Amino acid sequence: MGLKTDILIVGSGCSGLYCALQLPRDMNIIILSKAELEGSDSYLAQGGICMLKDESDYESYFEDTMKAGHYENDKKSVEIMIRSSRDVINDLVSYGARFRRDENGDFVFTREGAHSHHRILFHEDETGKEITTHLLEQVKKLPNVTLMDHTTMLDIIEKDNVCYGAVLRLKDGTLTTCEADNVVWACGGVGGLYQHSTNFPHITGDALAIGKRHNIELKNVNYVQIHPTTLYTEKPGERSFLISESVRGEGAKLYDKNMQRFTNELLPRDLLSKEILKQMKKDGTKFVWEDLRTIPREEVESHFPNIVEKCKEEGYDVFKECIPVVPAQHYFMGGVKVDYVSKTSMDQLYAVGEAACNGVHGRNRLASNSLLEALVFARRAAADMAEKRNAIKKDPELFESVDLSRYEDGAELKEEYGEIIAEEMKEQEDVNPVGAKAEMRYEPCSIQ
Numbered sequence: 360m361g362l363k364t365d366i367l368i369v370g371s372g373c374s375g376l377y378c379a380l381q382l383p384r385d386m387n388i389i390i391l392s393k394a395e396l397e398g399s400d401s402y403l404a405q406g407g408i409c410m411l412k413d414e415s416d417y418e419s420y421f422e423d424t425m426k427a428g429h430y431e432n433d434k435k436s437v438e439i440m441i442r443s444s445r446d447v448i449n450d451l452v453s454y455g456a457r458f459r460r461d462e463n464g465d466f467v468f469t470r471e472g473a474h475s476h477h478r479i480l481f482h483e484d485e486t487g488k489e490i491t492t493h494l495l496e497q498v499k500k501l502p503n504v505t506l507m508d509h510t511t512m513l514d515i516i517e518k519d520n521v522c523y524g525a526v527l528r529l530k531d532g533t534l535t536t537c538e539a540d541n542v543v544w545a546c547g548g549v550g551g552l553y554q555h556s557t558n559f560p561h562i563t564g565d566a567l568a569i570g571k572r573h574n575i576e577l578k579n580v581n582y583v584q585i586h587p588t589t590l591y592t593e594k595p596g597e598r599s600f601l602i603s604e605s606v607r608g609e610g611a612k613l614y615d616k617n618m619q620r621f622t623n624e625l626l627p628r629d630l631l632s633k634e635i636l637k638q639m640k641k642d643g644t645k646f647v648w649e650d651l652r653t654i655p656r657e658e659v660e661s662h663f664p665n666i667v668e669k670c671k672e673e674g675y676d677v678f679k680e681c682i683p684v685v686p687a688q689h690y691f692m693g694g695v696k697v698d699y700v701s702k703t704s705m706d707q708l709y710a711v712g713e714a715a716c717n718g719v720h721g722r723n724r725l726a727s728n729s730l731l732e733a734l735v736f737a738r739r740a741a742a743d744m745a746e747k748r749n750a751i752k753k754d755p756e757l758f759e760s761v762d763l764s765r766y767e768d769g770a771e772l773k774e775e776y777g778e779i780i781a782e783e784m785k786e787q788e789d790v791n792p793v794g795a796k797a798e799m800r801y802e803p804c805s806i807q
């Protein structure tokens with residue numbers, strides 16, 4: 360006998376958790392995480408989360424988002440995100456999330472690359488952990504939610520473009536099915552498919568591969584963001600450690616091999632990554648230098664304590680010397696195509712957060728817009744599911760005929776999914792190239 364629930368949320372990052380919190384309490388919810396519940400990229404977010412401070416910043420915030428996205432952004436999605444930001448932040452604060460405040464108790468805002476103004480809320484350099492810890496804490500209090508760690512969605516169960524549930528591998532390795540009125544893909548980006556990424560390695564774009572196999576519409580699949588500055592390491596297989604953009608926002612400088620500045624450090628990420636890669640090629644080096652000594656010491660100590668600590672572990676004293684940095688895969692602007700309430704092209708299936716593409720980021724994401732986007736559109740998905748709860752289709756017979764044997768070889772399935780995504784990315788890149796690229800672990804391979 361398989362599992363049964365009203366809502367199956369695949370992913371325990373900020374989008375999945377917030378979606379659960381926004382759903383009615385009389386709906387039964389299962390939340391899955393492929394790893395431990397805290398094993399999500401949401402925990403890794405350093406820089407912060409944008410908020411519309413007041414009406415006077417609306418035009419500028421909108422324009423910065425559009426410009427960073429090369430004006431390919433969906434304008435309505437951008438408007439929804441910006442206009443909803445205050446409500447989302449109010450929710451986070453009500454859950455206990457702390458953002459830096461001044462002596463009067465007012466929010467303090469920082470700035471990152473391509474932002475014209477200070478409009479980013481932060482908690483030290485661990486904003487994502489601060490937010491997600493409090494979301495998880497709240498979710499754990501809900502009697503209608505079951506959290507399942509180390510449980511993987513391997514496929515969905517669908518018929519005639521309606522989703523009825525999923526195939527899962529449980530913590531003990533058992534394969535089973537889960538019947539659900541709605542499935543929500545909150546399974547993050549694609550970093551695990553890359554040789555060098557700031558993401559957790561288990562976050563491998565599973566929704567994309569499964570979506571492709573079931574003819575679900577995808578969008579901008581080759582729009583992958585390379586972060587310009589991650590700490591260079593010779594250690595193989597390590598997750599790339601991010602040197603947050605707000606470090607440059609606060610005044611850090613980049614130098615070539617001769618310790619000369621070679622670019623504007625506050626260019627949008629895609630353009631800055633290209634400049635750095637160009638400089639590395641010209642100099643014949645594996646990294647460029649980043650100098651944090653240009654920021655007042657107290658600011659570095661209070662704003663970036665974890666970056667200081669990590670650099671120290673790697674043998675660099677940021678107060679005395681420059682650190683080596685190199686671009687690495689970081690974020691996925693593309694994803695499973697969704698509408699303004701996060702519904703995919705398949706009925707009863709939603710996608711939120713980095714797994715989804717509602718067009719908000721266009722070709723390139725503006726810094727600190729992703730946590731916000733993930734939360735805003737997860738909330739909209741929850742509202743839509745609640746509204747449509749009486750119009751759900753069910754097909755229990757479908758579950759009697761599911762052949763679980765084809766999911767037994769996990770390694771083979773992982774390889775197959777990686778190759779499907781690599782192929783899709785290659786095809787899209789041939790049609791509409793984005794330029795700066797990172798090396799993947801998988802070779803493209805057509806669906807058999």
Ligand SMILES: Cc1cc2nc3c(=O)[nH]c(=O)nc-3n(C[C@H](O)[C@H](O)[C@H](O)COP(=O)(O)OP(=O)(O)OC[C@H]3O[C@@H](n4cnc5c(N)ncnc54)[C@H](O)[C@@H]3O)c2cc1C
Nearest residue numbers: 370371372374393401404406407512546547712713729730
């Ligand atoms: C180092 C770093 C720094 C960042 N800094 C910022 C920042 O300062 N500001 C900002 O706005 N954004 C930042 N981002 C981006 C932001 O953190 C992410 O885009 C966002 O947190 C994604 O949230 P999510 O809920 O979509 O997915 P995630 O938080 O990545 O969660 C994905 C979840 O899905 C689960 N999962 C995946 N596949 C499966 C499967 N098949 N079955 C079951 N479970 C599965 C995972 O286990 C995980 O629980 C940063 C990202 C990184 C990596």
